[in-house]
Amino acid sequence: MISVRDVSKIFNAGHPNEFTALHRVSLNLPLHETTVLKGPSGSGKTTLLGLIGCMARPTTGRIFVNELEITSLPERFLTEIRRSTFGFIFQQVNLIKGISALENVMIPAYPTGEKHSLLRARAMEKLGMFNLDMRAAARIECLSGGEAQRVAIARALINNPAIIIADEPTAHLDSTLSREFMGIIKELKSEGVTIILASHDPIVYDSDVADRVVEMRDGKVIKGGKRP
């Protein structure tokens, strides 16, 4: 269970450009389910995903991941949790140019100090899941958009995360590739991975993969979540 209790996020607090991106949001997201956050641009979806994914800390309120309160942990502990529990798929593919697809997939596991050969084998296996093993040595610049997206997914899976967070994953894909992506999500879901997506793409939130759709507007949850 991921539970968000009364969380607010204020940017630039105390400055003239102070901005409340999230306003006392409460949510309970059960594990092994797929949740889609939906809402207009600027409604705070990315901000909420960042807080859940231990990328940033809320200004007030608490977030629990599997009963562990992550809100007041020092950064190094947050990173540890982020690395071991979450896998991220971003709006842009955010791969590092100039190095191979394989290395890109391995990067999230470097700080764990795992043995190189084991790590490499696992990265190949993840690439294999998406029929990319032939492209492992290719540089990122040489990959097609769809291939790059799949490399990014493989990277999100390298540490065998329990939760996958995807922010607008289909924004840069055409509808065929978007459907293909939802197919992959469906497969992951069937393996018991918890998935949280943010999107305003109907292909995502109307798909039968979504167990629940949470609607947001102006930093508040207006439908689907546990209301405060």
Added chain:
Amino acid sequence: MILNPGILALFITSLLISLMTIYAACHGIQILRRWDIASGSELQLILERRTYLISTIVTYFLAFQLVSLFLFIQTADSICHLFVGAMCAVGTLTVNSFGYPTLLLKVLTFIIAGLWLILNYADNRGYDYPLIRAKYLLLLILAPFVLAETVVQCFYFFGLTPDIITSCCGTLYSQSARGIASEILALPVIPAKILFSVSMLATCAAGMRLFLNGKGVYRLAALSGITFVVSIISMISFISLYIYEMPSHHCPFCIVQKEYGYVGYPLYLLLLSGTVLGLGVGLLQPFRNKKSLEHIIPAIQQKCAGAAVVAFVLFTSIVSWQILVSSLKML
């Protein structure tokens, strides 16, 4: 002042180090005053990020301080013939009254910085920054010593005027020889040997005990401190004699020279690390009851104790080996 490259290097470095320390201490003060772990404010986030900067600075400081300690001795040795009567670093350090204080401050700041890093290591493992106050108070203790070292070193260097031939008269009628300081310090050999063996044995035993069943923390810390002092005294009173194979050259510095196979470097490095680790064990003890460190501190203490024992044992082995192969035979 002598415009020797080594002196310039030490001078520049100590200025840089002081600047870094002042910078770190200023941030330390802010952390002490504004720290609020419960707050989600941006200020708290900034302060937390600064802790990374400060620990980076102290880590580099430790490394530079170590090199500067040895360069200081090396430089003092290399310019000794500029002073009438000085035969090695001992003589150069006694040219004015700031030489030994500089050396002492260098050693002291090295030890404090080492202790700070041990505290930092423990703190980083607690999920609620349990030692943040202790850590930054210690930093504020370190800072004045670092500044003092820079100032004293400055005085020392500026006070160095070489005795050179002037054009008006040929000979400088030399003052009496320098370099007697260490002879005064030298304890008679047999008591020194007994003292050295006893303190080393006691320290290693205490270390082993702590390593095996976690007892006797303060004992190890106290003994490490004592052993450090005793080892330095022993170095002057008998260890150096065996290394130089001369019955009267009581010098703790020449052993870092090439003639003696640079044996001084590993010796002092081991002695300093053993001491820092041993003292660190004691420093952590008062924080053992912090909830987030309950299991962490004993583990760290155990590790430190083990490492300290290894360092001291290696130190003693090198010393014994030097005594064994030495052609000098004394009781």
Added chain:
Amino acid sequence: MANVIEHHRHIIDFTLSSLLRRKGKNGALLLVYAVIVFILASVLFFSHALRREANLALSESPEIIVQRTMAGRYQTVPIFWSDRIRTINGVISVRPRLWGYQYDSVFQANYTLTVPAEHPPEPGSIDIGSGISRMRGAYPGDIISFAGHDGLPRSFTIRNVIDHESELLTSDLILLSDKDYRDFSGIPADQATDLTLRVRNPREYSTIAEKITRMFPEARPILRTEILRTYDALFGWRSGLIIVIFSAAIFAFAVFAWDKATGLSAEERREIGILKAVGWETSDILLMKFWEGIVLSLTAFLVGTILAYAHVFYTSVALFAPVLKGWSTLYPVFRLTPFIDLGQVATLFFLTVVPYTVTTIIPSWRAATIDPDAVMR
């Protein structure tokens, strides 16, 4: 433990590959860095080698030298002084020496002429230093001529070319017999250039020196230790001065390094953001920056030092000889004996690596604390 090593290995691998990906920027930094190390190392090695050569020479020189001054100028010493000085307690022997300098206007070189104590050449033959031999193309058996004090040329047969550990001191040397030297320089038979003393006990040096001045008020006794000190202070001072001048260069370099380190390109910021977002911690990025500094510093340090070594000891400081030794144009070519010690390397480290590292600490930390959620925006 294995984990820690593997962790470092991964990060080093990544650091190397990212350094190679930005060849332009890092290449420029490396070049400037290596040049700075090269210049400083050349100065250090050179002055140190000169000092060592001087020490080597002086270690063979006598403990006490007695000169004579008149109205503050040097004069030749009457030989009868030596018999009087020998009576002083503690003096083992006194020897009058004959030596001097000679300027050769044809070859524009300065020679040092000496009458050696042991095995002097026969009258009419001489030994010459390797520098002179090289310059004049003269080898054993050849006949060579020099202009004497009265401007008239005198010719000699070359007996030997002197080979010696320290080339600086012997390369301009000419050894000749007592008789030839007096003829060459015009020093009368009852005079000598100076007197050298051997003394039994080093503690008596100053007392003996005092007794000599009492005996002959115009005598000027010089102790070997004093000469050593003076030379040393001079060489150390010279290189120190040059380093002070170059510290402006070091400072400029620090500014340059700061600029390179703070001016992270958008691409680099994005990369660090990605690394942090996918699970790298601030200290991992700091570690990466640490290794980056180590790799750059080590490379620049090694390249700079090795080039400086070659520059000083194989090309005799060809690049800035005119700055370092004002007399070089008057001096025959010489080669220094290769010699480096740990203290010099540590000094060099403190003059280059430490300023570089200090200037990069804060920029690295800034880079390492980029928000991990930056890539989500």
